[in-house]
Amino acid sequence: MSRKILFYTHGLVDGGGERLWSCLASAFKARGNDVIFVQDFEADENRANLDSSIPVFTIGRRHWRAVKRLAAILREEKPDVALSAIGGSNTKLILAKWLANSPVRTIITYHGFCEWRTGLLSFATYFGLPMLSAAADVTVAVSDGLRERLVRRWGARPEKTTTILNPVFFPKSAEVPTEAELARRSDVLLAVGRLVPEKDFPTLLRAFARLSRPSVRLIILGKGPEEAKLKALANELGIADRVTLAGYSKEPWRFYAQAKCFVLSSVSEPFGNVVVEAMAYGLPVVATASAGPQEILRHGKFGSIVAVGNDLQFAQAIEDTLDHPGDPAMRRRRADEFSFDVRVPAYEKLIDKVLGTVNVTHIVPPTHQDGSDPATSLPAA
Structure with a gap:
């Protein structure tokens, strides 16, 4: 009707x-x-x-x-x-x-x-x-x-x-890699969100600085009032050469298609569209224990959940996920439910x-x- x-x-x-x-x-x-x-x-x-x-x-x-x-x-x-x-x-x-x-x-x-x-x-x-x-x-x-x-x-x-x-909108043509294809990708972490305090990107940067492998790169898509503060923190932590603040993109899909792991560090996240978008491309997800991501990830069944603001726990979960990225097809099936x-x-x-x-x-x-x-x-x- x-x-x-x-x-x-x-x-x-x-x-x-x-x-x-x-x-x-x-x-x-x-x-x-x-x-x-x-x-x-x-x-x-x-x-x-x-x-x-x-x-x-x-x-x-x-x-x-x-x-x-x-x-x-x-x-x-x-x-x-x-x-x-x-x-x-x-x-x-x-x-x-x-x-x-x-x-x-x-x-x-x-x-x-x-x-x-x-x-x-x-x-x-x-x-x-x-x-x-x-x-x-x-x-x-x-x-x-x-x-x-x-x-x-x-x-x-x-x-x-x-x-x-x-x-959540994502292209139906989004290609999902096999486990072997995902494992062969470069160690690129992707985060997407406005550069505002609620997204708690400082915790993500501190977690990134703790990673043991020097080859890992971090791309953050988004713009906002925290940009200068985040650049200064990246410099202070000695990771500025491996962190890219790429601004807002109308076509985030090409970044999802190249990343190896998606990370979300929000203090509060009522839903988390970007988590579903990442899973549509088969990416493993490491997210903080805010309401929306926990529901999307079924409290850890489809991704890793870490405590809000805990950069040490976040870094450990990222390391584990890069070592064992899991089944992309399972994550795509979960994304299709949204x-x-x-x-x-x-x-x-x-x-x-x-x-x-x-x-x-x-x-x-x-x-x-x-x-x-x-x-x-x-x-x-």
Whole structure:
């Protein structure tokens, strides 16, 4: 059934949540839905992932003016359902619905543990979650760990809050090496993420400096305010000649196709799209014990989990992984479980439920004590 769906976020900058939102909007368009996209400001990094036939409305960075413009769009476009993500977008969507007196159903989504620190409205989007969760039809978290935090710390209504693990885009043509081919690759470690404190790249650099083999190189894809600090630390540790800060890449696939191991050092990671991307290319993963990567890696079944901030443990896990990279095909099969073909139906089912259920408070969050994934156990009415 075709629906009119509005997707809203701050802008298509170089983040995993922003990539998800552009790809998800395009996926719903490809499935025959009428899709419109609303953003606060223009950004190029993830614009190429958005279907060019989707109308885009840019409503500006000034919050109250943006709310009024979004309200006007709700009145004029009359979407059946609106989904919001990142920063203060959830707050602005709920305010715009109220201002427009619109019957649109609303799904607000949360993608981070620390977004509340990024600005005043983002702060309000978390501290005001009891009211936002009551006003929205459903609140979505991208991992069980984040959902638990939203309910226990921030006051989201548990009966209206659910988990949908992210669908992750990667080329279906991605070639997976054999175990022998992977073992023959040069010792290249790859990390992908914005250069911000939450990613804790200093711990990664300290772990890298501990490695016993001098042939290992580290490539970090991403840009951000920590770049100068990381370059200075690499110099201090004597590893600057083996560390490349390669900036943001619209085509990270060529780096995945050449690396031997993927590393993630985040202090907090609500999901971790890049972990799935790496596994799609068969790469072994060493990641810190943050919520999302632990769920993706099934608590160590599909990769190595190390303590947050422990560079010694991180270095030991990297050494072990380079010595024994394991089965690339097994990791690709796990990555395929997060493909858009598998995961988008979870959002479709949720939208159908929201549009077809009068009493949305009957939505009950899924439980996963049996190890099942949230996307396959959506809440029942």
